[in-house]
Amino acid sequence: MKKLPFKKVLIANRGEIALRVIRAAKELGLATVAVYSDADRDSPHVLLADEAVHIGPAEARLSYLVPEKIFAACAATGADALHPGFGFLSENAEFARACAKAKITFIGPTPDAIDLMGDKLRARSAMKAAGVPTVPGSEGALKSLAEAKQLAAEIGFPVILKAAAGGGGKGMRVANSAAELESFYESVKREAQNYFNDDAVFLERYAKNPHHIEVQILADSHGNVCHLFERECSVQRRHQKVVEEAPAPFLHGHDEVREALFQVAVQGAKRIGYVNAGTMEFVMDGDRNFYFLEMNTRIQVEHPVTEMITGIDIVKEQILIAAGEKLSFTQADLRVNGSAIECRLYAENPHTFLPSPGPVKELVFPGGPFVRVDAAMHSGQVIPLEYDPMIAKLCAWGRNREESLNRMARALAETGVAGCLTNLAFLRRCLSNEIFRRGDYTTGFIKENEANLADPKSLPPGITSEQEFQALLALLASAESRTTLPSQSANWSPNGR
Amino acid sequence: MADRNLVLPSGVTYEVRKCGDGSLEVRVQGKKPAGSVAVKPEISAIDSTTKRIHLSHGNTRKLFWVYTRGSKRVLSWPGGSLELEASDLTEGSAVASGALKPLKLTMPGKVLSVKVKEGDIVEPGQGLVIVEAMKMENLLLNERKAKVVKVHVKEGDRLESGSVLITFGAAE
Numbered sequence: 001m002k003k004l005p006f007k008k009v010l011i012a013n014r015g016e017i018a019l020r021v022i023r024a025a026k027e028l029g030l031a032t033v034a035v036y037s038d039a040d041r042d043s044p045h046v047l048l049a050d051e052a053v054h055i056g057p058a059e060a061r062l063s064y065l066v067p068e069k070i071f072a073a074c075a076a077t078g079a080d081a082l083h084p085g086f087g088f089l090s091e092n093a094e095f096a097r098a099c100a101k102a103k104i105t106f107i108g109p110t111p112d113a114i115d116l117m118g119d120k121l122r123a124r125s126a127m128k129a130a131g132v133p134t135v136p137g138s139e140g141a142l143k144s145l146a147e148a149k150q151l152a153a154e155i156g157f158p159v160i161l162k163a164a165a166g167g168g169g170k171g172m173r174v175a176n177s178a179a180e181l182e183s184f185y186e187s188v189k190r191e192a193q194n195y196f197n198d199d200a201v202f203l204e205r206y207a208k209n210p211h212h213i214e215v216q217i218l219a220d221s222h223g224n225v226c227h228l229f230e231r232e233c234s235v236q237r238r239h240q241k242v243v244e245e246a247p248a249p250f251l252h253g254h255d256e257v258r259e260a261l262f263q264v265a266v267q268g269a270k271r272i273g274y275v276n277a278g279t280m281e282f283v284m285d286g287d288r289n290f291y292f293l294e295m296n297t298r299i300q301v302e303h304p305v306t307e308m309i310t311g312i313d314i315v316k317e318q319i320l321i322a323a324g325e326k327l328s329f330t331q332a333d334l335r336v337n338g339s340a341i342e343c344r345l346y347a348e349n350p351h352t353f354l355p356s357p358g359p360v361k362e363l364v365f366p367g368g369p370f371v372r373v374d375a376a377m378h379s380g381q382v383i384p385l386e387y388d389p390m391i392a393k394l395c396a397w398g399r400n401r402e403e404s405l406n407r408m409a410r411a412l413a414e415t416g417v418a419g420c421l422t423n424l425a426f427l428r429r430c431l432s433n434e435i436f437r438r439g440d441y442t443t444g445f446i447k448e449n450e451a452n453l454a455d456p457k458s459l460p461p462g463i464t465s466e467q468e469f470q471a472l473l474a475l476l477a478s479a480e481s482r483t484t485l486p487s488q489s490a491n492w493s494p495n496g497r
Numbered sequence: 498m499a500d501r502n503l504v505l506p507s508g509v510t511y512e513v514r515k516c517g518d519g520s521l522e523v524r525v526q527g528k529k530p531a532g533s534v535a536v537k538p539e540i541s542a543i544d545s546t547t548k549r550i551h552l553s554h555g556n557t558r559k560l561f562w563v564y565t566r567g568s569k570r571v572l573s574w575p576g577g578s579l580e581l582e583a584s585d586l587t588e589g590s591a592v593a594s595g596a597l598k599p600l601k602l603t604m605p606g607k608v609l610s611v612k613v614k615e616g617d618i619v620e621p622g623q624g625l626v627i628v629e630a631m632k633m634e635n636l637l638l639n640e641r642k643a644k645v646v647k648v649h650v651k652e653g654d655r656l657e658s659g660s661v662l663i664t665f666g667a668a669e
Contacts (some may be wrong), residue, residue, distance in 0.1 A: 416575035418562030426579040
């Protein structure tokens with residue numbers, strides 16, 4: 001095992017990503033420290049880490065988002081390295097700077113790179129300068145609604161309003177007309193202020209239903225930059241990804257486009273001197289023209305699909321890069337092996353896509369060959385209201401896309417969650433949807449196929465599935481025998497409140 | 498003559514009749530019987546709110562869970578889930594339909610703004626209330642043309658899942 005300049009990694013995050021980092025660290029022989037809020041006392045990451053430090057109440061702004069509490073946990077445990085995961089403090093340059101000051105190795109890019117890419121407006125200019133194609137839009141933050149309207153009229157509707165400091169699908173709205181622009185302007189500004197503490201917003205031409213294609217980058221501190229090919233994440237609702245694939249089915253048979261995409265992504269990363277793992281996100285139109293959307297300066301939720309087709313443990317590489325190591329491979333060593341898919345299992349209403357957090361009374365995960373489960377929960381936990389209601393990421397690999405999809409569909413049918421509603425039925429319908437199967441789906445896929453994917457009212461009258469029918473019988477049977485069961489007082493309440 | 502009716506989110510109503518031999522006859526309302534099935538459930542309680550059900554019928558044996566919270570039933574199985582109101586499972590055969598359903602919250606949230614007032618005639622697709630839930634602003638849209646009879650909430654209210662926001666009446 002390599003001797004690294006740090007010994008103990010604190011993971012400033014929760015859920016499945018905290019667990020993911022703990023796993024990589026353990027494989028490298030490093031000690032691990034978890035932090036947790038009141039809501040995560042029994043979460044898997046707490047129980048699996050060598051040490052765990054309580055950092056406050058469930059509200060993230062009073063726990064996971066407080067640098068002082070994270071640093072206190074480092075001091076208390078002697079952690080000399082820190083992995084931020086995604087979300088929370090992962091793209092906070094000040095925090096990364098404070099880590100350096102405290103002599104704690106931040107496992108991620110430099111604070112300057114975080115700053116540059118975190119400001120979407122500066123990021124655009126930097127990428128433009130690096131020869132990366134960008135979407136037409138405002139050059140700076142919008143000063144007024146009037147300016148927004150004028151600009152929108154010039155570049156044409158629809159336009160998308162975005163928080164300059166935003167991300168993760170929050171603080172953005174698509175406006176199809178001047179009237180919509182007017183009604184969304186204030187609300188986006190307000191969301192931007194509330195969630196990112198910065199009400200600067202800008203607008204861009206909105207490519208209606210583009211493909212969302214992104215390139216995974218790994219760069220070491222010796223100037224080596226490699227791409228780990230692309231992912232397609234076009235299955236989205238509320239601008240949030242639900243299903244991701246690698247390689248992109250939309251680029252099947254278009255190797256010249258893929259090569260151009262990789263070249264531009266590597267060029268962009270080199271230009272800004274990027275170090276560690278990052279993702280260049282692009283929108284791609286129907287003619288396969290692509291434009292830079294943003295760069296995520298952190299590990300990405302959907303990184304497992306890339307790991308499955310390349311055999312590279314991206315989180316482990318992140319740690320080694322932060323330790324000053326050179327990449328253990330060159331671009332020429334990397335090959336796309338087969339096809340992988342990830343489905344995000346959420347506690348949500350499968351028809352409305354609204355979060356439906358609640359208790360997880362029993363959890364059954366899939367097994368079998370080439371199936372990977374990165375779970376955030378185990379049986380008996382309550383999904384906290386305060387965080388993203390993701391239960392697990394389910395992944396499958398196959399020698400080709402057909403095999404990976406069939407394997408995923410099989411795995412989904414094995415997965416069971418008792419207690420809360422999940423999007424399992426939606427995911428399964430998605431996997432069997434003809435358009436999805438053909439691999440020619442855009443970010444408009446869910447909306448355009450809502451009738452087929454989600455809306456229960458569109459299901460044909462009659463018994464719509466054998467499983468639903470049986471489930472009903474089960475319910476009836478349980479209702480029949482109600483008197484013989486323990487009392488059914490509703491004694492559960494979210495987070496014990 | 499059904500012993501019970503069960504209305505699904507899809508709008509389909511099942512009629513269920515108990516037969517003398519303990520089996521259940523299930524049919525879609527107004528249609529031929531979907532089948533008369535001998536159901537043999539084995540039920541065990543996980544806790545006071547949740548039951549695990551192994552169901553044998555025909556040559557199949559499957560696992561289901563039923564979770565109870567107040568009037569809600571979350572029914573799940575490997576591969577899916579379904580939410581029902583206890584009132585969806587009614588005694589007898591009369592099912593009210595066509596009534597204007599109140600606007601309810603399907604998750605806990607905070608009211609950011611109310612876009613309508615009592616007496617307003619609202620059109621399908623019109624925005625009614627903006628609610629912040631799970632860190633997102635959600636504009637709740639009206640479904641059917643109706644008159645706003647009562648607005649039960651105001652800006653700043655923090656609400657539990659299931660709270661009634663607006664009740665409607667016929668739009669004349």
